[in-house]
Amino acid sequence: MATVPHCLYCFETLAAYLEGRKSLSLSEVVDAWNEYKKDAGAGIEDSSKQESLEKQIPALKRVVGSESTDISSTSSPSSGSSLSLATETTATSTDSLPETIITESPLFVTWNTVSPRTGNTSLRGCIGTFEAQELGEGLSSYAITSAINDMRFDPISKRELPSLEVAVTLLTDFEDCADTMDWEIGKHGLRISFSERGRRFGATYLPDVAAEQGWTKEETLVSLMRKAGWSGRKDKWQSVELKVVRYQGKKKSLLYSEYKEWRDWVDQKDEDEA
Template sequence: MATVEHCLYCFETLAARLEKRTPMTLYQVQSSWAAYPKEDSPPTTKPKLPALQRLSESRSSSTGSSTPSSSTSTTSLTPASSLSSFSPIGLHPRRTSQRSSTLTESPLFVTWNTLSSSSPHQKSLRGCIGTFTSTPLSAGLSSYALASAIQDDRFSPISLRELSSLEVSVTLLTDFETCPSPLDWEIGVHGIRISFYARNKRYGACYLPDVAVEQEWDKEETVVSAMRKAGWGGRREKWMEVGDLKVVRFQGVAESVGWGEFRRWREWVEKGKEEGK
């Protein structure tokens, strides 16, 4: 799973680029965070989203449900001839305390959000790009932190003056499975990657796991929205009539860090340098 260190590294990469300095390496960030006095950081617990709360309550009241698992690899589901980079919309990540110190590579997405000055829990998407190809984390996080901040063509490049209003989220993707049918996946658990033919053209798009929950879509609405995102303009009731519709489900829990947390840690790092530690 993604970690706080992964998020700090993304912030460090972008801030260093905009400040025209050399960034710390992922290893340096991880080592520094391990020594950082966490008690100096205020708690960052976030309230559960209303839609996610309703979904959780619905699950707890039902019986006999299960979450399928699979050992299918990412590579077998992402052919070399397909696009390996997408820009999902609507992601509002959730914080998790899960950690992985041994993971060295993974498919991943980096998301930048602008936080509302009036309410820290309100945010708007500022950039999101990632890859379904398993990528070394050091190179992948650095590359996609910059790509999502500067090269997402839906937005203007992030500027230095915007850093203080930002939150970064990292999602490491796992458990890729080809769905037997387009709706054979679970809201709140799976993200989806779709591909299909229409009018002799191949289309593709994806949504990360949180999107359907955030938008309060059912599964059909999510698939149709993904098709619209890919560029399909057909009638909604005809969505199952497109050619060779394939849906791959995957999992991934996002970790997020805001500018304030990054700044406090970075100031501690600089203070240590000044003191010769």
Template sequence: MATQAHCAYCFESLAASLEKRPALSLHEVEALWAKYNTDPTITDALEDKSSLSPASADPSYKPAAISRILDSPSASASGTRSSSLQSGASTPSGTGSTSSATSQSSSQSNLVPKDAEDEEEQHPLFVAWNTVTKTGDHRLRGCIGTFSPLALSSGLSSYALTSAFDDTRFSPITAREFPSLEVGVTLLTNFEPAGDAMDWEVGTHGLRVSFTHKGKRYGSTYLPYVAKEQGWSKEEALVSLMRKAGWGGKEGEWRKVDLKVTRYQGKKVELGYGEWREWRDWVEEEMADC
């Protein structure tokens, strides 16, 4: 199941791309997110400051504060931290600048055993970006994913950028828009062929359909939350999905088409810019003490 740390990692990946700096790794984000939510105040003494060398010229440098946070026994714990910023809220500030120490990420190989990449959890996944207006309206800004299982460290980062910059339905997301964004991550599971086109449940299953009509092959998908959000019945969702694939037949004739339907599951988890920014500011404050 997706987590808010996964969402924070997507924000971190996009912010790093827009700011042209190295991003924190998924391992670092997960550990720091857990520490932030479990124990907002870090009391570890930040000793040996004089031994720290500048990190700006070395992307593989790992700031000492990150090392201490990640080594802390509570860094892997889970918890909930109340926030004054609501999910999806935007602020007038931009992505912000980062110190030379905070903007550096250690390579993942420095943080996990060599064989951890092979053991890393893999999932088909989708990353969606929305802009949130001052009135709270959500507008899709990009959504792209894959049905091929990918390691989350590379898959989330890759598709966070692909959905932000390469969704041909929209222009690329800009730094100016960044404070208005909300990200949604869906990890897909439980793929199985449906007994028939109606063998699925609204709000539970996503659909992937493929069919041939007049010698032309079609295919398309809707994620598990789409039909429920749109208020569609099963039939309305199927017709819309066929239209999305490019089918131009009459609405009442959809049943004449031999549909191959795969159903799957996955819960979307969302995070707004405000919550990510508050976490990232906390990280920067910790690093500033180095």
């Protein structure tokens, strides 16, 4: 699954791009994060020690939390995504691998803006790929692509950085569905494809979308078809022959303030060693 360093790396990549400086590499971010934890006195190795970390480092509570801010008032799904489509999806599973040795995976990077008044989030950009990516290159590429090239939104600007939240989702366990309802809300993401009047359609929702929006399976599928560009009558959706692929993947989210605290520590450490 995605980790805190993956999120830090996305922020580092985007901030460096917008600030015109060189970004740390993913391996440098991982090493710095591990040192940061030790320096802060956290001494944790896995999420089972989350409570201890929260007591020792209150500012990191949401870094360790497994879910992002509630978005019940968000008009667009926080993980309703654009995608880079391959012609075929290769079955991929990293569930059985320790997080430390996952080196490549299909992935999505989502940017949200967070209201300082309510804490609610709004989608600001989301693009990913179903082709396995080497994480250092893939996360860097899609962190910028989703922030700058999501055609639904204006490019993210430097001044927006403090209002941002990033979510990284590594995708696993791709399976063809036996039928359109052969999947579970909250567990599976969906990738649909279909043809109508000589035109091909395709779209995806990440695993958390349907649950966050409170949709039924039918509502999820109809919404996904609309997202793909289908304009038929809602009550006729079942007449369309859908190919449905389900997949899994748990996201990790991080606020800019949490990235900034870590980045300030890195800068101070570099100054002390200079």
